[in-house]
Amino acid sequence: MRSNSKPQSPSQSSVNIKLILICAFFLLFLLLVFSTTSSTRQQQEPSPSPSISESHIANSTTACPSLPLTPSCTKAPPSLANALIHYATTNITPQQTFKEILVSARVLEKKAPCNFLVFGLGHDSLMWTALNHGGRTVFLEEDKAWIEQVKQKLAGLESYHVEYDTKVHQADALLETGMKEECKVVSDPRSSDCELALKGFPSEIYEIEWDLIMVDAPTGFHDDAPGRMNAIYTAGLIARNRAEGETDVFVHDVNRVVEDKFSKAFLCEGYLREQQGLLRHFTIPSHRARSGRSFCP
Numbered sequence: 001m002r003s004n005s006k007p008q009s010p011s012q013s014s015v016n017i018k019l020i021l022i023c024a025f026f027l028l029f030l031l032l033v034f035s036t037t038s039s040t041r042q043q044q045e046p047s048p049s050p051s052i053s054e055s056h057i058a059n060s061t062t063a064c065p066s067l068p069l070t071p072s073c074t075k076a077p078p079s080l081a082n083a084l085i086h087y088a089t090t091n092i093t094p095q096q097t098f099k100e101i102l103v104s105a106r107v108l109e110k111k112a113p114c115n116f117l118v119f120g121l122g123h124d125s126l127m128w129t130a131l132n133h134g135g136r137t138v139f140l141e142e143d144k145a146w147i148e149q150v151k152q153k154l155a156g157l158e159s160y161h162v163e164y165d166t167k168v169h170q171a172d173a174l175l176e177t178g179m180k181e182e183c184k185v186v187s188d189p190r191s192s193d194c195e196l197a198l199k200g201f202p203s204e205i206y207e208i209e210w211d212l213i214m215v216d217a218p219t220g221f222h223d224d225a226p227g228r229m230n231a232i233y234t235a236g237l238i239a240r241n242r243a244e245g246e247t248d249v250f251v252h253d254v255n256r257v258v259e260d261k262f263s264k265a266f267l268c269e270g271y272l273r274e275q276q277g278l279l280r281h282f283t284i285p286s287h288r289a290r291s292g293r294s295f296c297p
Contacts, residue, residue: 087127094124095216096252100279101127107212107248107281108132117210117238119231120217121150121159128214129157136208140201142218142226160202164218164226171258174229178266183233184295186240186287196233196266209242216252220259228253232262239284240295246285248273254280270297 094101101124108116113134118125121141129137139159141147147159166174174196177183183194190199190206213235218226232251239247251263255278264272267282274281287293 090123092123094127095122096124096279097277100252100277103274103276103279103281104128104212104214104248104250105131111211111248114211115208116212116214117205117208117235118214118216119228119235120214121147121157122216125150125157125159126154132212135211138205140205140217160205162198162201164198164230166227166230167224168220168227168258169223171227171229171261175261175265178233178262186237186295188241189234189237192237194233194237196230197237198230198234206238209245210238210247211245212248212250213239214250214252215259215263216250220253220256227258229258229262232259233266236266236268236282236284240287242286242288244286244289246283249282249284251280251282253278268296 108114108128108131112132114132114136116128116132116135116137118128118137118139121139125137125139137158139157140162141159142162142164144161147161150157150159177195180194182192183196185192185194188206189197192199215228215231215235218228218231220226220228228251235249239249249267251259251267253259254263254275263280263282267280267284271282271284272280273283285293287295
């Protein structure tokens with residue numbers, strides 16, 4: 001979720017300007033989306049004052065006054081207001097492209113407020129929290145120092161430090177392991193006999209039924225880095241193990257071998273709904289609600 005690029009030179013200033021303009025356009029789009037949906041999702045009261053302060057932006061739940069020609073108006077929720085301010089005052093943009101983000105944003109527009117689990121903590125984390133306003137968005141991050149750095153700026157994000165024991169160079173062996181019968185059994189990851197199942201997360205991660213799961217971590221960009229093999233498998237297992245309904249699972253960086261092979265094998269091409277750029281979107285139904293359902297359709 002974090003950027004691995006080097007500092008930009010003055011010759012790249014035009015690129016920075018374009019990125020800022022794209023980011024501003026996207027945030028305006030988000031504001032319009034929430035303006036049209038928030039009226040049906042929350043009760044609001046008249047604003048006691050037209051003044052805007054930092055605490056008002058962060059904590060106020062009151063509505064703005066109507067204009068003479070407008071019957072009513074709705075103000076941006078605090079999470080969206082904070083996101084607008086954050087991205088408007090930084091030249092660091094999310095790692096996903098505008099079109100990739102829209103894939104997840106469309107699902108969130110339908111499901112939010114909901115439970116959203118994200119593997120990775122990065123420059124786009126505040127955006128995901130804002131898009132899931134009123135829901136619960138949780139981030140799992142491998143780098144403890146990075147968590148502390150982000151918390152200093154964005155204290156409201158809910159994140160947990162997790163550890164991954166496998167490396168990218170182990171991917172082929174783990175893919176073969178995943179073909180074993182014990183890895184096709186749907187259960188709580190904590191009780192799974194499959195070597196790919198991650199069992200060291202906080203207990204509530206396994207107990208919540210997640211509506212969306214985004215796999216954009218761990219690092220996975222060189223052979224000795226923690227790979228996303230276990231994260232992808234576990235995301236699919238959590239989705240299948242929900243009591244009923246379905247879970248939308250997104251995997252980023254599918255141009256890489258691990259993300260490509262493991263998403264197809266364990267999230268299943270039959271559950272693939274869309275690919276946009278480097279992002280794949282799978283919709284995985286509950287396997288507990290229908291006994292005898294095969295691991296992949």
